[in-house]
Amino acid sequence: MIHPGQIRDYAASEVVILISGTQGEPMSALSRAAVDNHKHARVERGDTVVLSSRVIPGNEKKHLPGNRSPLPS
Numbered sequence: 001m002i003h004p005g006q007i008r009d010y011a012a013s014e015v016v017i018l019i020s021g022t023q024g025e026p027m028s029a030l031s032r033a034a035v036d037n038h039k040h041a042r043v044e045r046g047d048t049v050v051l052s053s054r055v056i057p058g059n060e061k062k063h064l065p066g067n068r069s070p071l072p073s
Helices: 004-009 029-034
Strands: none
Touching: none
């Protein structure tokens, strides 16, 4: 385990980053990493992102980015 500030000291193939607590909110850590707006992490082409979540009541009805339709019930 390393400090987040040490991530760039390692090759991408040597690092696994776990980010928790996101439900698609624009300021969540994963959202910020995806748009290169996170202090330590970023999602790059070829990276694998695994999502594991449960529906939070009310969030399933929010519109997705890009004005797409809400998720089906």
